[in-house]
Amino acid sequence: MxxxxxxxxxxxxxxxxxxxxxxxxxxxxxxxxxxxxxxxxxxxxxxxxxxxxxxxxxxxxxxxxxxxxxxxxxxxxxxxxxxxxxxxxxxxxxxxxxxxxxxxxxxxxxxxxxxxxxxxxxxxxxxxxxxxxxxxxxxxxxxxxxxxxxxxxxxxxxxxxxxxxxxxxxxxxxxxxxxxxxxxxxxxxxxxxxxxxxxxxxxxxxxxxxxxxxxxxxGPYYDLSALWDKHIEYEFLAKDTQKTVETMVEDAYVNHIPTMTGGVGREHLEQFYHNHFIHSNPTDTRMIPISRTIGIDRVVDEMVVCFTHTQEVDWILPGIPPTNKYVQIPLVVIIHFRGDKLCSEHIYWDQASVLVQIGLLNKEGLPVTGGEQAENLLSKNLKNNELLKKFKKTE
CATH class of the missing domain: 3.40.50.1820 (Alpha/Beta hydrolase fold, catalytic domain)
Structure with missing residues (x-):
């Protein structure tokens, strides 16, 4: 090469x-x-x-x-x-x-x-x-x-x-x-x-x-969507740490914003992917695509991630033993590319929703929701504004 x-x-x-x-x-x-x-x-x-x-x-x-x-x-x-x-x-x-x-x-x-x-x-x-x-x-x-x-x-x-x-x-x-x-x-x-x-x-x-x-x-022009798909394939299907990091630049970083997990640089990312990500996802983990926006050097991927909490999922629930609860969360990834290599990933989700779904957070009296937020995103048919006790309709 x-x-x-x-x-x-x-x-x-x-x-x-x-x-x-x-x-x-x-x-x-x-x-x-x-x-x-x-x-x-x-x-x-x-x-x-x-x-x-x-x-x-x-x-x-x-x-x-x-x-x-x-x-x-x-x-x-x-x-x-x-x-x-x-x-x-x-x-x-x-x-x-x-x-x-x-x-x-x-x-x-x-x-x-x-x-x-x-x-x-x-x-x-x-x-x-x-x-x-x-x-x-x-x-x-x-x-x-x-x-x-x-x-x-x-x-x-x-x-x-x-x-x-x-x-x-x-x-x-x-x-x-x-x-x-x-x-x-x-x-x-x-x-x-x-x-x-x-x-x-x-x-x-x-x-x-x-x-x-x-x-x-x-130019030059790169198919960023295809490059991102290949990265995901190595993470979740092939479960190959080496091939995953080879899709990234040497100084790349990954930041799971709610839990502050991830890594900076090739060596750190290899350790994180191998020990805390690629082999830490339950076998029924799946991603339901919602939308994907392609920019000149970025991809914004919107999805719903679903899994049964049958093992410790370090990047989402570090230190939390399995609860066998089913979890579904809207998740957004912003992927920055440098040329044809990933430069960074910023991953966002609602951690309160995850904690509600596995039973660690009682949502009563709090402005938070559980799995229904993912259902609402997928179906768009659920009732909105239920947390607004004083919701006002325009006369």
Whole structure:
């Protein structure tokens, strides 16, 4: 099987311009669409190398040039940026189109590159993303010239008049998408920044939006529903721990929210799946599908899980001896993919309902329900609002 590979390469522009280093990350398939990554300071760090590797896991051949010591003003700047594109375009591993992502100073370069009137450049770069351009006011005219799909992520604190001018100038260009992120500062998406949870939410949202643009224009495309089905098959039918974790990235995690069971990383997940999940499900366990929503990098699977509590079910009822009670619970899984591998699973259900059904919680006087919530989801014919003692009908 092919593996991800990374290396430092050298880019030499035409016209005898000075060479400069670049980091190259290739997908495990060995080839794919090209992606240029331009960072806040146009440099390379270990964190940025790891970021490039993550994008390669999405299926891209990623080139990160180090332009930190080079002036990009005037014709020299055009020479260097054209050199980057030509270098990536000529790599045998690059199959298909080329996209570009820039942040900070790199965003300004990405905008100018996408807006370039050069027919060669315009044809080579199919789409682009800019995070918080450093000279947004100066880039407004350039953005208006862009004729390909392009996305702009704006941090909080951007001058309101400049934002308004930007929106007005691009309002007639349906290829330009602009997103704002209240409460986050310049540099929020940099891998060099340890973002608090509330900022990480913005980082994740911006990433998925960017990925949607790249996938739509360049691919690669993966059947996420089929990949999820295969993962479930290994868990519940084959009961094969090794094959289950092979469907996941090395740093994947699983979080059963109500019981806080699961694992982080391949080694931890192997232990969890083998000792506390795959062989801990009663023999009559079954899943009744309700709905499935497919996104660009996520699957949301809604189902009813049914089983007889004939053995300790560690992930749902850890430490609780078998009660031989029948349990049926609505359950939702949000599966995040990185390329064709699972990156995370968030699993939600109503633990109070489970405890009611096995007799550990008396629902009298409490706003909770037992197995009837699953029946209501499946049939839609049960009475609603029975817990609302003062339910009012509109006159």
């Amino acid at each position: 092919s593996t991800h590979s990374e290396q430092i390469t050298t880019v030499t522009p035409e016209n005898d311009g000075p060479s400069f280093p670049a980091f190259l990350a290739k997908p495990k398939e060995g080839s794919g669409p090209g992606l240029i990554l331009l960072t806040e300071n146009l440099d390379i760090s270990q964190e940025i190398e790891r970021e490039a590797i993550l994008f390669s896991q999405e299926g891209y051949v990623v080139l990160v040039p180090d332009l930190s010591t080079i002036s990009l003003d005037g014709q020299d700047g055009n020479m260097y940026t054209s050199g980057i594109i030509n270098h990536l375009a000529n790599l045998p591993e690059k199959i298909g189109k080329i996209g570009i992502i820039g942040r900070g100073r790199g965003a300004s370069v990405a905008i100018k590159l996408a807006a370039s009137a050069s027919s060669t450049t315009q044809a080579a770069v199919s789409c682009g993303v800019a995070y918080y351009p450093t000279n947004l006011k100066e880039e407004i005219l350039e953005l208006a010239k862009i004729k390909g799909p392009f996305m702009v992520h704006l941090a909080d604190g951007c001058d309101e008049s400049i934002k308004e001018e930007l929106k007005n100038s691009t309002s007639q260009n349906n290829l330009i998408s602009i997103f704002e992120y209240p409460g986050v500062d310049y540099g929020f998406a940099s891998p060099n920044v340890q973002a608090p949870p509330e900022v990480q939410t913005a980082v994740n949202t911006a990433y998925t939006r960017s990925l949607r643009l790249l996938k739509k224009i360049m």
